[in-house]
Amino acid sequence: MADVNQATMVAVKIAELLQQVEQARASRVHALETLVGSLELASSSEGECEEFATLIQAAQDLLDLDDAEAAKLLKVSRPTISRWTRGRNSPHPVVRNAMFRALIRTAQGRLRSRRG
Amino acid sequence: MDSSEIGRTYQWHQEFAQFNDAIYPRPENAFQEMVFDRQVWCAMAEDTILALSYAAFDEHENQWEIGGLMVAAEARGKGLGDIMMRLPLINMLVTERPLLSTPAPTIVAHVLKGNDAPRNIIPRAGFVFARPVEIPKDVLPGLRHDDDGMIRGDEFHLSVPNALNQLADWLDQWDQKLKDGSSATIDMIDTLTIEDWSRALRSMAS
Numbered sequence: 001m002a003d004v005n006q007a008t009m010v011a012v013k014i015a016e017l018l019q020q021v022e023q024a025r026a027s028r029v030h031a032l033e034t035l036v037g038s039l040e041l042a043s044s045s046e047g048e049c050e051e052f053a054t055l056i057q058a059a060q061d062l063l064d065l066d067d068a069e070a071a072k073l074l075k076v077s078r079p080t081i082s083r084w085t086r087g088r089n090s091p092h093p094v095v096r097n098a099m100f101r102a103l104i105r106t107a108q109g110r111l112r113s114r115r116g
Numbered sequence: 117m118d119s120s121e122i123g124r125t126y127q128w129h130q131e132f133a134q135f136n137d138a139i140y141p142r143p144e145n146a147f148q149e150m151v152f153d154r155q156v157w158c159a160m161a162e163d164t165i166l167a168l169s170y171a172a173f174d175e176h177e178n179q180w181e182i183g184g185l186m187v188a189a190e191a192r193g194k195g196l197g198d199i200m201m202r203l204p205l206i207n208m209l210v211t212e213r214p215l216l217s218t219p220a221p222t223i224v225a226h227v228l229k230g231n232d233a234p235r236n237i238i239p240r241a242g243f244v245f246a247r248p249v250e251i252p253k254d255v256l257p258g259l260r261h262d263d264d265g266m267i268r269g270d271e272f273h274l275s276v277p278n279a280l281n282q283l284a285d286w287l288d289q290w291d292q293k294l295k296d297g298s299s300a301t302i303d304m305i306d307t308l309t310i311e312d313w314s315r316a317l318r319s320m321a322s
Contacts, residue, residue: 071154075305076211078153079173083212091211092316098308105307 028062029114035062036107043100046093053087059103060085063110073106074099122151125158128165132186137260138231139186156184157204159196159300166191171204173212178221180214182241185234194294197234201225201241203302205274206283210316215276223274228260228267242279243272280321287314 035058042049049055060070060081067085071078083089090096126147133141142150150156150170159167167187173180182205187196205223208214214221225238226249250268253261261267287310292300302310 068152068154073305075303076207077155077171079155080211089212089214089217092213092320094312094316094319095210095308098305098312101307102305 031062032107032111035059036104039100039104043097049096052090053085057085063106074102122148125151129168138228140256141258157200159200167196167200169200169204171208180208180221180223182225194296197237198240201237202283205241206313210313225272226269228269238272242274242282244275246271246273277321280317284314284317
């Protein structure tokens with residue numbers, strides 16, 4: 001009897017876990033979609049982007065990129081990424097928008113794989 | 117230069133500096149850190165390193181340095197020195213816009229006294245002579261020094277805004293070939309072009 005209860009409890013826990021995993025996955029998909037939308041909007045402007053540091057940091061978080069990986073993706077130096085996210089400086093808008101397009105493409109790739 | 121090439125790049129640097137006391141032989145850890153940080157630029161033909169240079173920021177001095185220019189003997193005469201001086205400089209200018217910082221950092225290049233090889237290249241990249249420099253040999257061991265133990269050289273500063281247009285002019289006329297006609301491809305993100313670089317430089321100059 002005790003074994004049946006134990007097995008039932010494990011099954012319930014796993015069901016809860018699977019539900020949480022599905023919710024986290026859906027939340028992640030939604031966040032990536034929001035990231036893509038934000039980057040698309042920001043890259044449509046040729047002026048300064050006040051939210052540049054925030055967008056780069058958000059992209060790193062959602063795409064699981066540390067500074068070295070982000071630097072490799074965007075073909076800049078690791079300290080450049082660090083200075084960007086600390087708000088120390090930012091690229092020229094022409095270059096910035098190219099960076100955003102590269103991040104959009106990466107995010108869209110992640111969305112495709114998450115949606116299966 | 118990708119961090120996966122750390123070992124090979126350091127070895128190339130060491131071997132080059134070993135026969136050229138005008139090049140500072142950086143300690144292994146320091147050089148590898150620069151490569152890991154993607155501050156080192158490299159010209160390669162297939163799998164062979166032909167030239168190196170770097171762009172690095174010294175936060176303490178508030179100074180960008182474009183330096184470490186090395187071109188393999190067998191690769192000279194193709195214009196690689198000019199390219200390897202300009203590309204890290206241009207990339208730094210458009211990705212970090214140091215000229216907008218307050219205070220703006222100085223952007224420098226250093227050349228050892230008696231080292232004539234880079235002295236035509238540096239002005240073509242937009243630098244002008246700023247001042248002579250001298251430092252004790254112990255600060256940069258391995259670099260050529262005078263009998264009094266002092267290393268002597270010249271410091272060049274980027275001439276702003278003239279250099280920005282000068283660099284843009286070069287990008288506009290460069291056919292992405294070396295002097296021997298072989299093609300030269302810059303490893304940039306494919307959403308960016310050298311025309312974008314030129315536009316950014318001219319915008320920054322105006």
